[in-house]
Amino acid sequence: MKTIVVTGGTSGIGQALAYTYLGRGDQVVVLGPDPAKGRTxxxxxxxxxxxxxxxxxxxxxxLVSENQRVIGEIGARFAAVDALVLCARYFRSFRAVTSEGFEHNFALYYLSRYLLGYGLAGLMDKADAPVIMNIAGPGAGAAGIRWDDLGLERGYDGWQAMFQGGRLNDLLGxxxxxxxxxxxxxYVLLFPGGTRTGFAGDFxxxxxxxxxxxxxxxxxVELAxxxxxxIIDSPPREPLSAFVEGMPLSLLRPAFDKGAAARLDGVTRELLRDRLGIS
Known part of the structure; x- marks a missing residue:
């Protein structure tokens, strides 16, 4: 029996995956902000x-603090995690900042995936064939990243925030x-194609x-x-893979530049350390 952790698992692709694996006899941990959807x-x-x-x-x-709490709860309850499926995101037409001082899209779409991936990696080491499935939009390129304004304080645009989040996730992988x-x-970066999901947001x-x-x-959503x-059932042998609508992407693209990835990793660690004291 596998243990599958799904963010954004109370709607859309995340929910469909959660029910799929429950139907197969696995145990599924769904993370989400809405207790009513959780009860459902x-x-x-x-x-x-x-x-x-x-x-x-x-x-x-x-919230970084909530990610840390979730990592602790999962570690206390489960001996291993076979798959971490990262689906949670929330579109905002208007800029919002979390109580910890991060732009909301950056915090939810990128920082949360960063924290959960690294935070649960130890538990995943105990599984037979562990995989992190990051549902994003790989391959667009790193050129659109605002390195001097990751929180998009200057000229915020909801689509720009979403596209930048996808590029950051490429480099995270x-x-x-x-x-x-x-x-x-x-680590698998995947875009399943346009899918009829809830597409949660404030528009x-x-x-x-x-x-x-x-x-x-x-x-x-059933087709996705x-x-x-x-891929979750039989992860690729390579440490990193990327797929768009079922087709593998070459990792030689600028989107997967190792120098940019190291730069982002350093910036992320510095942000977490400076604002919240997390090393």
Missing amino acids: FLDAARKAGAGDRAFFIEADLS VAFAEGGGGHRAR DPATAAYVDQMKQAAQP IPPIAA
């Missing part, structure tokens, strides 16, 4: 006869694979209309699950 997940699991294998941890993953402390987990009217159009043209599950 647990109730559905009980009705399906999988209540003893379904777990929900309420957490606001835009590279850094983990290159220098993840010798950890065994394979201005123009963006809300555009998102509705995107949903109408997107594939049903089999290729993702296939």
Whole structure:
């Protein structure tokens, strides 16, 4: 029996993956901020006869402190983690800052994935074939990163924040694979294609209309699950892999530049140390 941890697991792709693995007999830990959605997940699991294998941890993953708490709770409850699936993100048309001083998209879409990946790596070392599945948009390139303004204080745009988050996650994958402390987990960056999910967010009217159009043209979430599950079930041999709509991407692209990845890793560690005293 595998242990699967899913962020953003109460809706969309994350939820569908959670139910898929419960149906296979595995145990699934879902992380999310909404207790009502968490109860819905647990109730559905009980009705399906999988209540003893379904777990929900309420957490606001835009906060570093909450990520740290979640890592501790998972470590105290489970002997190993086979797969960490990172789906959580939240679009904001208007800039918001967390109580810890980080721009919200940067905190949720990047910092949380950074913290959970490294924080659970030790537990994943104890699994047979561990994998971190980062659902993002790999391969776009590192040119759009605002190195001197990662929090987008100057000229914030919701789409720019989302695209930058995807680029940061590319570099996160590279850094983990290159220098993840010798950890065994394979890192996979994946974009499943346009998918009809909840696409949670706080939208201005123009963006809300555009998102509705995107949903109408997107594939049903059920179609996105089999290729993702296939990779989780049989992770690639390489430390880092990237896929877009089922097709592997070359890691020779600028998006996966090792120098930029090392730079981001250093900046991230410095930010966490300077603002929150985390080394």
